[in-house]
Amino acid sequence: MIDAINLTRELIRRPSVTPADAGAMDIVEQALKGLGFSCRRMKFGEIENLYARYGTESPNLCFAGHTDVVPVGDAGAWTQEPFDAEVVDGMLIGRGAVDMKSAIAAFAAASAKAIAAGQVTGSLSFLITGDEEGIATHGTKMVVEALGIEDEVITHCVVGEPSSSEVFGDMIKVGRRGSINAEITVKGVQGHVAYPHRAANPVPVLLRILLRLQDRVFDQGYPEFQPSNLEITRIDVPNTATNVIPGTATARLNIRFNPHHTGAELGRWIEAEAAAEASDFQGSVTVEPQISGEAFLTEPGPFTDLVAAAVYDAAGRTPELSTTGGTSDARFIRALCPVVELGLVGRTMHQVDERAPVAEILQLQAVYERLIERYFQVFSGE
Incomplete structure (x- = not known):
């Protein structure tokens, strides 16, 4: 089993400000290898990327995310050291807590439970980059191109960007301008x-x-x-x-x-x-x-219904299917498969004292657990 909070803190303690990796990708790889994932490092230029897959059969549900973070800004304005990952009054404070190291940890923890329970009747995969916050030329874009050339099939993808607007689970992104x-x-x-x-x-x-x-x-x-x-x-x-x-x-x-x-x-x-x-x-x-x-939209259907239902089960609210906000690496992944974005509330991302409630990180893990369980029930055999 993987503890999502401890893994998030380990990742935050690696100051992986784009393009630096600072060992963050090693931590993700080590955690996934421990679950039985086949891990492949894909370095382009100075950027570390990782594609990891558990299983060889279809369908292949992929989680995409990034270990790189933006600079801390005025370090003296933080109430805690930006890379110490301290928990204060139930809040995990640190650069990357919201955007988006906690989501990587939550999906890894959810994957561990699904594998232990024998729920993965196809494949799970992770596409993790260190170049989302930068110019994004040597990260997900190039990994997607390489996977496409190799005919790697990803059936659906969930990007762990902080998609919630005001409260956890109120929104998922199904497209972007x-x-x-x-x-x-x-x-x-x-x-x-x-x-x-x-x-x-x-x-x-x-x-x-x-x-x-x-x-x-x-x-x-x-x-x-x-x-x-x-x-x-x-x-x-x-x-x-x-x-x-x-x-x-x-x-x-x-x-x-x-x-x-x-x-x-x-x-x-x-x-x-x-x-x-x-x-x-x-x-x-x-x-x-x-x-x-380019603009894209994942049309409403069985996959978006499944994601929304997982949010409702864990958070008790029906999320809005939204295309608002800026760009994300989903713009590259759409070339491979339908993609949605599902993560924490983004209010403090890129800010001083970026922080995420511990309870919401665990709630996000619960959403991912339900999503994985239902995914293979719905899409296996198709």
Whole structure:
């Protein structure tokens, strides 16, 4: 058997701030090997990843998560040391307590009970990365690509991200909006402010482009999704003088979009709008789009029903099936199988004194236990 609280504390005590591993993946691997999992380390670049599987038959229920965490911020503002994993008044305090080392431990503990009870009539697997909080290029994305090439079959996946909103079990994520970032650079001609005819100011051009982009109403939403939105996140003009027309101006923006759109289509639209606004400009405009992920939805059906029922059994509430929030590694896993996100309340993730109630970690373990038990009852033999 695995004690979910002790395992969570062991993981928190490894300061695995992206891209550092600090031995966190070794702890997960050791715990799973003890249960009989076949463990495979998959290192890409400097990122440690792990794919572990118990059993060889279908169906294969996978748990996905990450051992990396964000920096602690102002360490002096914490009431406890960020990596000491102290329990104070029933709260486990530490970086990664909510996002998401406790979920890894809870699913491992639930797996131990299911294996001991002989409930695993197919396979259980873990897909754990150390690159979710970073740029996510050498983590789950590359593991999914490798598993796809090898024809590894994952039937369904649960991601342990903190999906609950206000109280435990009130929400599970069944999809996410897509995300595209774009950097727009306008290069003009630097000059003296008293002689504008000898210069080409890039700032008004950039502002007109941004206003043109900002004015678009993308849509009114999509079934299960919020409306798409564009946010300008940064404007830079590297000019410290008051009497110089700058030569360059740059802006960054992000669009969170629902399935009405694709990242490629939005990238082309940004480029076309920028080119149209700068058609008569004595300079150049470049657009560099970067798609973080496409919008996706796991349609309601037997799998989402099973997950919701497990939450109801353990927490006594019916969760909302939601697509709100940012991106997660589910955006990569969707290429392999239907995926949902089910975890703790995310209120303190990334904050000073990140913390999770011990009782809720054990409640999450109970949800996972019920999920595993029911999963093989429902999907074995299909």
